[in-house]
Structures are given as structure tokens and as C-alpha cells.
Amino acid sequence: MQMFSSTISLTIYETSCQWKRWWNRRNKLWKMCGRVGKVRSQRYLSCELHKWAVPERSHQRSGPDGEVKRKRTKKNQTSPIQRLQRPTLHVDAFLYNDDAIDSLCEEGKMSRNYCMSCGSTKTAPIDFLSHSFSILELKFLFHHALPDLSGKTLLDVGSRLGAVLYAGYVYSSASRLEGVEITAEFCDLQDKIINKYNFSDRIQVHHSDICSKKILLHQADVVVLNNVFEYFLNKEEQTKAWKFMCKNLKKRGCLIVTVPSLKESFRKLQINRQLSQWVEEIELDTDIFLGPDTDPEALNDIHLYTVL
Structure with a gap:
């Protein structure tokens, strides 16, 4: 040292x-x-x-x-x-191998990047976060995670661009695919896609807050919650929304798909709720081949539960 x-x-x-x-x-x-x-x-x-x-x-x-x-x-x-x-940092390869340099960069003691505007080496990577499933994730969801949905109703809370609804139409036999979206622009966009490709026989989008559509939760056989509250509501509103979900998602056997896990969401909000009394998590096998771009680690964020 x-x-x-x-x-x-x-x-x-x-x-x-x-x-x-x-x-x-x-x-x-x-x-x-x-x-x-x-x-x-x-x-x-x-x-x-x-x-x-x-x-x-x-x-x-x-x-x-x-x-x-x-x-x-x-x-x-x-x-x-x-x-x-270009700014150059002289590092002795005899003393520091690539792993040591990576560790120093992770600790913030060194940097591999510099700002091209001011020359500063105090830079940080940008986190990328998607509020929609990728195509590979959707294939995994409907071909491997979920059972046969014939005669079932799927509800996507916060349907945004409608990715889950369109994939459900193509990849599953669900009789009804319902989306709830609070943003009017996203609802208009989904309606245009639905009408353009004649999806209206099985897909319907509701411009509403889920807390005013509890009847949809009562009827759903599958409910999808992909980063639905975490980045759009303050903590008080998130807590209120999750308590509403717990109160109205009572249909026995109903499947709940979440990103992130319910445990993580409740822990961050300090919600005092025994998940074992409400749902049971179903272990998913992510070690499967979906194509040349398959990344099993990307599927680990998807969690599946069944209502008790």
C-alpha cells in the first residue's frame, strides 16, 4: 500500500x-x-x-x-x-494491471474518460433505464414466463407505448388485453397503432389513473407492473398506489409481473406489508436461448407472483 x-x-x-x-x-x-x-x-x-x-x-x-x-x-x-x-495518464503496468486500474476507476480515484468541452476527468457513466420491455423480454414473458392465456384477461398498468399489449396480441391467445395509461399523448399513440393494425378486437386502452379503475384489477388474470410508480410519483403517492393494489388485487390465482420485485419496491417505501400473506413468487428460469442477443442477466429483473 x-x-x-x-x-x-x-x-x-x-x-x-x-x-x-x-x-x-x-x-x-x-x-x-x-x-x-x-x-x-x-x-x-x-x-x-x-x-x-x-x-x-x-x-x-x-x-x-x-x-x-x-x-x-x-x-x-x-x-x-x-x-x-488528448489528456494522458501515465500508469506503470508492472505495478497496476487492468483489474487494478478498473478498481481505481470504480472507486473514483482514476478515470478512463475526459470531458471534451472542458477537459475534466471528473466524469461518470449515465444509467439507462427503460419503462418498456424489450422485444427479447417480451418473448421471454409470453413464451416462457406466463402460461397459456387462452380465455384470459391481461392488464398492463402504465401501458405507455403499448408494447406489452401488442406483444400479447401477437405472442399469446389472451382474449382481452387492457391497458391503463394516465398520459393522454401515449393513449392517442396507442389508439392509432391499434386502429392501424386492426388490434381493436382484443386490445383496449383506458386513459385513466389505475386507482379509479379497480374493476379492471378485479377482472384481470394477469397484471403487468413495469416500473409503473417508482419514477412518476412521489413516495407518498407511491405508497398510496401500492396499498390500493394490495387491496384490490385479490383474485386467487391472478398472476402479477413486476419490475423491480415487490420486495424491493416495498422496502424502499418502508411499506409494512407481509408479502407472504398476499402473494407467492414463482421462480423463473432465465437460462434460455431467445436468439443471438440473449442476455440472461437482463431477464433477472422480471419477477412473477401468484395471488394467494
């Missing part, structure tokens, strides 16, 4: 020394340029400091009438940081 700390300190020290030498040279050149012409000094300083600032160059030429005209070249549109060399 002592060698590790010393090496990091030495690397930081060397980097700071390089910048200090650069800055001192810059100041020295700036003073030197004060003794020559302005335009010449700008060009001299630009060349010496790796083109940090490139002044516009002008060329003279004579027109037909003998008048001297100026022709300006196109100004460089790139920012100063983009004209610099």
Missing part, C-alpha cells in the same frame, strides 16, 4: 510539474512577445504553445482597380480543448 500511495503521489507530482513548466514557459514567452509587434507576437506565441489560440491570418491581393483587398481564411471552428492533445 505504501508503494501504491507513493507511486500515485509521484505521478500526480510529475503531472503538476509538467503543467508548472508549461505555465512558466508561457509567461516567459508572453514577456518576450511584448517586445515585438502585436500580430507577430500572437503568431509566435500560438506556435510555441501548441496553437492554443490561432489568430485569423490575412493575405493581400490586388483587385482589378489596383485596390488592395484582404482575403481571410476560414476560422477554425474547434474549441481550444479540442485542439489540444
Whole structure:
């Protein structure tokens, strides 16, 4: 650990020394340029400091009438940081292998990335979150997770673009596919798709809050809840919505599909509810082949329950 700390300190020290030498040279050149012409000094300083600032160059030429005209070249549109060399971190491969570097990056002590706008290495990866199932996840849901839905009714709470409803129409024999969506724009979009592809014989979308449609919960044989409350309601509203679901999802044998798990959702909201008295989780086998892009880990977020 002592060698590790010393090496990091030495690397930081060397980097700071390089910048200090650069800055001192810059100041020295700036003073030197004060003794020559302005335009010449700008060009001299630009060349010496790796083109940090490139002044516009002008060329003279004579027109037909003998008048001297100026022709300006196109100004460089790139920012100063983009004209610099890429930031480089010197790491001793004898002391640090790739796993060690990955660990340091995960701990925030190093970074493999830098900002192209300001040059900062204090960057972080962006989390991607989907509120709709992918095509592979939908195939898994209807071909492997759920049983035969002939004569059954499926309810998608927060149907958004209608992915679950369309997949249910194509991949299952469910007699009714109901969607509840609170956003009017999404409802209009779903209606257009339903009418365009003649899905209206089995699909229906309700523009409503699920808390005002308890009759749909009473009638459903399968209820899909994919990130339905977590990112759209505050904690108080989420708690209220989940309590409503617990109170009205009482049909024995009804299947509930959730992302994330009920346990995780209730834990975050500190809902004091014994899930074992309401539902029983059904273990899903995600180690299956759905195609060349199959990712079993992506299916682990899908949870299936049956109402007791």
C-alpha cells in the first residue's frame, strides 16, 4: 500500500510539474512577445504553445482597380480543448494491471474518460433505464414466463407505448388485453397503432389513473407492473398506489409481473406489508436461448407472483 500511495503521489507530482513548466514557459514567452509587434507576437506565441489560440491570418491581393483587398481564411471552428492533445495518464503496468486500474476507476480515484468541452476527468457513466420491455423480454414473458392465456384477461398498468399489449396480441391467445395509461399523448399513440393494425378486437386502452379503475384489477388474470410508480410519483403517492393494489388485487390465482420485485419496491417505501400473506413468487428460469442477443442477466429483473 505504501508503494501504491507513493507511486500515485509521484505521478500526480510529475503531472503538476509538467503543467508548472508549461505555465512558466508561457509567461516567459508572453514577456518576450511584448517586445515585438502585436500580430507577430500572437503568431509566435500560438506556435510555441501548441496553437492554443490561432489568430485569423490575412493575405493581400490586388483587385482589378489596383485596390488592395484582404482575403481571410476560414476560422477554425474547434474549441481550444479540442485542439489540444488528448489528456494522458501515465500508469506503470508492472505495478497496476487492468483489474487494478478498473478498481481505481470504480472507486473514483482514476478515470478512463475526459470531458471534451472542458477537459475534466471528473466524469461518470449515465444509467439507462427503460419503462418498456424489450422485444427479447417480451418473448421471454409470453413464451416462457406466463402460461397459456387462452380465455384470459391481461392488464398492463402504465401501458405507455403499448408494447406489452401488442406483444400479447401477437405472442399469446389472451382474449382481452387492457391497458391503463394516465398520459393522454401515449393513449392517442396507442389508439392509432391499434386502429392501424386492426388490434381493436382484443386490445383496449383506458386513459385513466389505475386507482379509479379497480374493476379492471378485479377482472384481470394477469397484471403487468413495469416500473409503473417508482419514477412518476412521489413516495407518498407511491405508497398510496401500492396499498390500493394490495387491496384490490385479490383474485386467487391472478398472476402479477413486476419490475423491480415487490420486495424491493416495498422496502424502499418502508411499506409494512407481509408479502407472504398476499402473494407467492414463482421462480423463473432465465437460462434460455431467445436468439443471438440473449442476455440472461437482463431477464433477472422480471419477477412473477401468484395471488394467494
